[in-house]
Amino acid sequence: MKRFIGCLLWVLSVHASAASLNLLTDIHPPLHFQQNGELVGFGVDVVKALAERTGDQVQLQQVPLLRALHMASSEPATAVFTVLRTAERDGQYQWVGPLLDVETALYSADSTQPPVRSLVDAARLGRIAVPRKWLAYSYLQQQGLNNLYGVETPEQMVRLARMGPTEFVVADTLSIATLAREEGLAPDRLQYQMPLMRQGSYIAFSLQTDARQVARWQQALDEMNRDGRLARIKQRWLSDTTPR
Missing domain, CATH: 3.40.190.10 (Periplasmic binding protein-like II)
Structure with a gap:
């Protein structure tokens, strides 16, 4: 009781x-x-x-x-x-x-790109598309990268990867495959390169x-x-x- x-x-x-x-x-x-x-x-x-x-x-x-x-x-x-x-x-x-x-990571949109081992590599190997509102955009700016391609949405970022105007994209490892599929891009087209933030x-x-x-x-x-x-x-x- x-x-x-x-x-x-x-x-x-x-x-x-x-x-x-x-x-x-x-x-x-x-x-x-x-x-x-x-x-x-x-x-x-x-x-x-x-x-x-x-x-x-x-x-x-x-x-x-x-x-x-x-x-x-x-x-x-x-x-x-x-x-x-x-x-x-x-x-x-x-x-x-x-x-x-x-984990937020850098992905290559071009399979012919050489592997990216550091932010020094990332700064010289091509454009990096990333939504401006994301923390990763501010983080990469703070690291001195001047090859950022700021976009409005993650969908726009992946669309650029599919069409070719950008060599790299930034996304978290949980959502990258879904983002790719929703924009008509095979997920394996985006190759993991290096971690950026966790x-x-x-x-x-x-x-x-x-x-x-x-x-x-x-x-x-x-x-x-x-x-x-x-x-x-x-x-x-x-x-x-x-x-x-």
Whole structure:
């Protein structure tokens, strides 16, 4: 009886503290993307599972990444997923994660290119197409590369690779194959050359969100790690992604 009462009190306490959250994300398959008019993907399944465990109600909204980051930096009960955690962003949000590690790499769009072993090679062997809004673009600028071909979207980047105006593209190892297929390019046309960045991917809550609520989400994620739920979601969405 005491155990039953204890469980009942725990359930009541969870629901008493539950709230409504606005969760923002962009399109980045297989992490989050539209399928038959519905948002699906690894990150979507993770946040839904976390909401189920915390008892929170979540409203998912597709928003361009920069706008989502701005909204999640200033609005209460708001978060954006999945986001790379960087030193510049660290103090602007409350973080839940990591959900997974993400490697961003350089890919060759031309099989006749010599292997790229360093950024010195990358700087002299051809143009590198990369979306301007991506962290990788700023990172490569900071490394002194002046052969960057800034584009608006990853789709435009892969389209340039397919048509020939660029020798290299930049993408994370999880999404490169999907990006290629969606633009009519065989994934093996894009050859892995070298790693550029490796960072954790997180859920970024606004500083105006109740810190106790954010802590509950982190606790729920830790539980998903322990009981294997997070691993099963990774297996569902990420098992067929090949880093190289």
